[in-house]
Amino acid sequence: MKMYKKPFSMHVDLDAFIPATEQEKEYMVQMRPPSTFFRDGVKRLWKNKVAVVSFFIIVFMVLSCIIIPLVWPYGYDQMLGMNKGKVDPTYSNLAPFEYGETELERIENGEKVFPHIFGTDSHGRDYLIRVVYGMRVSLMVGFFASIIVLVIGMLVGSISGYIGGKVDLIIMRIVDIIYSLPDMLMVILLASVLKLVLGEALEGTILEKIGSNIISLFIVFGLLYWVSMSRLIRGQILSLREQEYVLSAKASGAKSGWIIRKHLVPNCISVIIISTALQIPSAIFTESYLSFLGLGVNAPMPSLGSLASDALNGFTSYPYRLVIPAVVISLIVLSLNLFGDGLRDAFDPKLNT
Amino acid sequence: MSSKTLLYIGKRILLAILTVWVVITVTFFVMHAVPGGPFLGEKALSVDAQRALEAKYGLDKEVHEQYATYLKDIVTKFDFGPSLKQRGREVIDIIADGMKTSAKLGLIAAGIALVTGIVLGAVAALRRNKLIDRVIMVITTAFVSMPSFIMGSLLLLIFAVKLQWLPANGATAGGLILPIITLALYPTAYITRLTRSSMLDVLGQDYIRTAKAKGVSKFKIIFGHALKNSLIPVITYFGPMLAYIVTGSLVVEKIFAVPGIGRTFVSSITDRDYPVIMGTTIILATLIVIMNLVGDILYKVVDPRITLE
Numbered sequence: 165m166k167m168y169k170k171p172f173s174m175h176v177d178l179d180a181f182i183p184a185t186e187q188e189k190e191y192m193v194q195m196r197p198p199s200t201f202f203r204d205g206v207k208r209l210w211k212n213k214v215a216v217v218s219f220f221i222i223v224f225m226v227l228s229c230i231i232i233p234l235v236w237p238y239g240y241d242q243m244l245g246m247n248k249g250k251v252d253p254t255y256s257n258l259a260p261f262e263y264g265e266t267e268l269e270r271i272e273n274g275e276k277v278f279p280h281i282f283g284t285d286s287h288g289r290d291y292l293i294r295v296v297y298g299m300r301v302s303l304m305v306g307f308f309a310s311i312i313v314l315v316i317g318m319l320v321g322s323i324s325g326y327i328g329g330k331v332d333l334i335i336m337r338i339v340d341i342i343y344s345l346p347d348m349l350m351v352i353l354l355a356s357v358l359k360l361v362l363g364e365a366l367e368g369t370i371l372e373k374i375g376s377n378i379i380s381l382f383i384v385f386g387l388l389y390w391v392s393m394s395r396l397i398r399g400q401i402l403s404l405r406e407q408e409y410v411l412s413a414k415a416s417g418a419k420s421g422w423i424i425r426k427h428l429v430p431n432c433i434s435v436i437i438i439s440t441a442l443q444i445p446s447a448i449f450t451e452s453y454l455s456f457l458g459l460g461v462n463a464p465m466p467s468l469g470s471l472a473s474d475a476l477n478g479f480t481s482y483p484y485r486l487v488i489p490a491v492v493i494s495l496i497v498l499s500l501n502l503f504g505d506g507l508r509d510a511f512d513p514k515l516n517t
Numbered sequence: 518m519s520s521k522t523l524l525y526i527g528k529r530i531l532l533a534i535l536t537v538w539v540v541i542t543v544t545f546f547v548m549h550a551v552p553g554g555p556f557l558g559e560k561a562l563s564v565d566a567q568r569a570l571e572a573k574y575g576l577d578k579e580v581h582e583q584y585a586t587y588l589k590d591i592v593t594k595f596d597f598g599p600s601l602k603q604r605g606r607e608v609i610d611i612i613a614d615g616m617k618t619s620a621k622l623g624l625i626a627a628g629i630a631l632v633t634g635i636v637l638g639a640v641a642a643l644r645r646n647k648l649i650d651r652v653i654m655v656i657t658t659a660f661v662s663m664p665s666f667i668m669g670s671l672l673l674l675i676f677a678v679k680l681q682w683l684p685a686n687g688a689t690a691g692g693l694i695l696p697i698i699t700l701a702l703y704p705t706a707y708i709t710r711l712t713r714s715s716m717l718d719v720l721g722q723d724y725i726r727t728a729k730a731k732g733v734s735k736f737k738i739i740f741g742h743a744l745k746n747s748l749i750p751v752i753t754y755f756g757p758m759l760a761y762i763v764t765g766s767l768v769v770e771k772i773f774a775v776p777g778i779g780r781t782f783v784s785s786i787t788d789r790d791y792p793v794i795m796g797t798t799i800i801l802a803t804l805i806v807i808m809n810l811v812g813d814i815l816y817k818v819v820d821p822r823i824t825l826e
Contacts, residue, residue, distance in 0.1 A: 348764035498662040
């Protein structure tokens with residue numbers, strides 16, 4: 165029954181108020197699959213093309229560091245020309261894809277010889293495997309140094325943040341002083357002495373294999389670089405404790421376990437992971453710098469810095485020996501930095517609001 | 518200047534002095550951890566000669582006495598003792614010699630970095646998201662992540678060896694050009710990024726809009742308001758820039774064979790000339806700490822809006 169309706173009448177049109185059908189109700193409900201903070205972050209990260217490309221470069225490098233040394237027929241310290249104590253000079257300073265004398269004989273006899281893709285160095289060592297080992301050293305130093313920095317920084321920072329008061333004051337003054345020390349000079353100083361002191365102390369232990377220089381690098385990192393991490397973590401703890409949502413959770417009767425799990429950890433873990441990730445390239449930077457000055461890894465173990473430094477001597481004739489480690493190290497540092505920046509953009513909750 | 522500012526400056530100066538003291542102390546004790554002590558070479562000496570040397574360098578005394586003498590000599594006489602390897606030369610003379618070249622190198626590099634960085638940063642900010650901005654950002658990103666020794670080696674390879682435009686040896690007349698460029702690249706890139714972001718921040722401020730609304734000319738807005746205010750963060754970079762130039766000069770002087778303090782330092786490390794290592798570390802560290810201090814204080818004094826901690 166259609167009722168006549170005056171345009172300005174106050175009569176309510178009852179047709180507009182009939183209950184919705186099931187179909188209409190379904191149409192109104194918007195169901196999306198539930199998302200977590202982590203999944204959101206990954207989604208945002210995936211959209212960042214630069215970070216994704218950097219990520220794949222890093223993965224490629226890590227994989228080649230693991231796989232190539234397993235399958236490569238030459239060792240990083242194997243002097244190919246060395247035969248029964250005699251050195252065959254035809255193996256030294258080979259250009260890419262050239263072969264030594266005995267290798268050429270073997271090829272003529274129909275044998276297959278694995279090519280020296282980057283040639284060999286002045287001691288007749290296959291250069292590609294040396295670059296790969298150098299990459300491995302750089303990545304490992306970067307990774308472990310950041311872990312050391314993270315552990316020490318987290319310990320000191322959380323102690324200082326939780327206890328507060330005088331302990332906090334004293335720790336923060338120490339942090340201030342270490343922070344204002346010129347880090348590189350101190351690193352050089354410590355590295356130059358530690359390698360002497362440790363060299364004797366480590367003799368005969370398992371640690372000797374790693375090399376006194378790398379251990380002294382770790383010690384230096386542990387001594388100097390924890391300060392910014394501990395500052396960060398202390399600041400996080402102090403500010404998170406005072407947040408309104410923590411107060412509101414407390415007011416609604418949340419137990420402290422819940423608050424720690426649902427509020428404190430998720431809010432500070434991303435910041436910590438991001439700054440640890442950004443610590444890796446700077447550690448790699450420092451290691452290569454020290455290796456370049458001759459304070460890095462022990463010979464014959466190569467590192468990208470020492471490869472570049474060695475290449476300086478004969479680089480008018482063999483410029484590629486300088487260019488290869490230079491490109492690799494710039495690529496590592498650049499992609500780690502860009503990936504770290506991407507991580508920060510994707511996971512830092514402060515930036516998203 | 519308010520009393521609060523003065524208090525802040527006082528605190529910062531105190532911290533700087535404390536830092537320098539820590540540097541001296543750490544250097545001294547680290548060097549004394551070296552087997553045999555810092556003042557003795559590795560060659561086995563006769564007992565008499567060793568005694569004589571120990572007496573000469575005061576090594577027969579207790580460690581804390583030696584430390585007190587070392588500290589006193591530095592503070593009162595600026596005396597770092599004699600060099601171990603370069604017989605008959607004082608450490609301070611060796612450092613002064615190297616400093617002449619290095620200071621020239623560093624100052625020119627810093628000047629170039631400041632001027633180019635500020636200009637490029639301002640251009641990038643004013644042409645935001647245009648092609649020139651993109652190009653500047655890509656290039657500076659690349660330079661920021663390239664270690665100085667890589668940059669130096671590549672420049673040497675390209676300009677001195679392949680093109681032969683510039684001499685490779687830093688001891689010759691035109692030889693300082695490449696080291697200066699190498700040293701300046703990273704700070705230039707950094708200052709460009711710094712200026713760009715702070716300029717963008719300033720350009721969005723209300724007082725810029727007010728000036729525009731009042732009809733102030735574009736030239737005056739850019740130079741009188743925007744650039745002036747966006748340079749304040751650059752001041753804080755003085756200290757880190759000097760630190761970078763000092764550490765960068767170590768490798769740059771090695772690559773280009775520049776007879777400066779950096780090369781002295783590196784060769785003293787390989788020669789294990791401990792008194793020179795100690796002296797150089799202390800002097801360079803003090804320089805960096807002072808520059809940091811100056812940068813921080815200027816930063817607070819120049820901009821009254823900045824609240825003190």
